[in-house]
Amino acid sequence: MPEPAAPKINGVVETCLYVDDLPRAVEFYREVLGLTPMVGNPERFQSFDAGRGRVLLLFIRGATLETMATSGGDIPPHNGEGPMHFALAIAAEDYATWRSRLQTRGVKIISETRWDRGGQSLYFHDPDGNLGELVTPGIWPNY
């Protein structure tokens, strides 16, 4: 009997970054990028509502190297070193506002890229040097 096809994956729910100074990173993602904090633990992580049911997670580097027991089961260890990359969705009509907002906040725009397929990107670094990107629709076959 042939194996059935994989059930559908409905997108990425959790995207994780690893940071050295959690309060500093939380301030950046909340105040500059305007993300709403959700659940957190100052000794471990902070989650943000990244929009559209997606979650951006900031973990303190080195704080999740041990298995964490919960009443419902274990959370296995993980960790990361950067400078990692991630991209957040913005509307095309908000591109200029975002460029101006980053500049006003003293966040250097490392690069601006216009893609052959369509769409534009604004690249910046978060306080830990992770490479963030704000992207308008059109840069991928599915976005």
Place this chain on the structure above:
Amino acid sequence: MPEPAAPKINGVVETCLYVDDLPRAVEFYREVLGLTPMVGNPERFQSFDAGRGRVLLLFIRGATLETMATSGGDIPPHNGEGPMHFALAIAAEDYATWRSRLQTRGVKIISETRWDRGGQSLYFHDPDGNLGELVTPGIWPNY
């Protein structure tokens, strides 16, 4: 004049993992997780349609350490060391099928967790040791 609020972020478009053996990783994400490959470059990266307009990117570790010029602008450098964490969305009714599929494919289930808020997680490692999670809705205030 008060600064206007941040325009809305519409979710995370690109979630990145860094791998040592790109063909091995591509086979895992395509054959085991059933993701559809999109654009790629065998010396640099592979993108996958992760569903719902979201993109999972596998980069060869160490292959994106230099700025890459394109006709539309520069792509700045980035890189990462793991074992990083990420979570993919699955439907609650597909949980048992996914558990069985991972086991059939020889992918060890490291942990199964049932969350107080609702929803369940299946944890596994990709071939590079990144900590993947398949999550049913309910585990976050916004998912």
